Amino acid sequence: SLKRRNNRQDAIRAIVRGMSVRTQRALVDELQARGFSCTQATVSRDIADMGLRKLPEGIYVLAEDLHLQRMLSEFVIVAQRAENLVVIKCQPGTASGVAAAVDDAGLSHALGSVAGNDTVLVVADSSESAAELQSLVEKLGSSR
Secondary structure (H helix, E strand, C coil): CHHHHHHHHHHHHHHHHHCCCCCHHHHHHHHHHCCCCCCHHHHHHHHHHHCCEECCCCCEECHHHHHHHHHHHHHEEEEEEECCEEEEEECCCCHHHHHHHHHHCCCCCEEEEEECCCEEEEEECCHHHHHHHHHHHHHHHHCC
């Protein structure tokens, strides 16, 4: 059903953003661990539907995160967290571009961002969400 497919694709989105997934098999296993019974053929169709891409080092990335990944890997130095805030240190003069990429990615728990010259402040809806956001920034930022 459409609802089941949408729920599964939401789960795929969360898995791909939260972990480094390299194979369809690993994605099937993660989905099954979350209570979705699906085959590799189904997941293969989902990957095509969603336009998932693989980074050069073999990690799946969401199509909508590709621009974010490019910006982060090029300009981000470090991401730090304080409670529900994520502070992203960038190369001088690049913070507004990085903030725009974060905003454009539509990360579900990011309420908004503010950019200076070399720093982006992202406000998350909870400290748990901020921790997830920090790890996503680190994951995408370290992939060159």
